[in-house]
Amino acid sequence: MNLCLFDLDHTLLPLDSDHAWGEFVVALGWADGPEQRRANDAFYAQYQDGTLDIAAYVEFATRAWRERPAAEQAAAHERFMRELIRPAIRPEALALVREHQRRGELTAIVTATNEFVTRPIAAAFGVETLIAVELERDAAGAVTGRIHGTPSFREGKTVRVQQWLHGMGRRVQDSERVTVYSDSTNDLPLLELATHPVATNPSPALEAIARERGWPLLKLFP
Secondary structure, three states: OOEEEEOOEOOOEOOOHHHHHHHHHHHOOOOOHHHHHHHHHHHHHHHHHOOOOHHHHHHHHHHOOOOOOHHHHHHHHHHHHHHHHHHHOOHHHHHHHHHHHHOOOEEEEEEEEEHHHHHHHHHHOOOOEEEEEOEEEOOOOOEEEEEOOOOOOOHHHHHHHHHHHHOOOOOHHHOOOEEEEEOOHHHHHHHHHOOEEEEEOOOHHHHHHHHHHOOOEEOOOO
């Protein structure tokens, strides 16, 4: 079976869901606006330049909501989906996912954003397998602010993909065709794992690398 892996933010979505959620908790009144935005923007800049401390970011990104009741968290996320995410899902991105599924390929979304934010987004795209940053939970099931296992970030994405496939008794090498779509140089380890890497809505840095290596360029969004 062929394999197709999609990054999420700025690849399938024309926005960064992690950063958008950070802004959304301000709109909810769950975080101090100026301080939240300052830190949120600083972490996002670190992600863009490849220097993000993923553990520090996850602690920050979950701080505003992790002690709130589960029902309140769920209601807020449904509003986030309704107001920000579903309107941003473009027909072109859905069609791309559906085409790979129609071919019978094993398909997954592989993202450095945490699973609380992204699981409903993966469901909206109709993708069953989500490989995201897993959040540690205590004995009562509450999010602690720490990461569980290997974070799906940079080289960690390849580790998590291999772990997922190993659980099915498979390896990446068993797939004749491995297609990876991403916009960011943070995903170079995953793109280099592919037989068919596709620089999708690429950052200038990734576009330069893709042109140098002869990788296809795909612009899903204007």
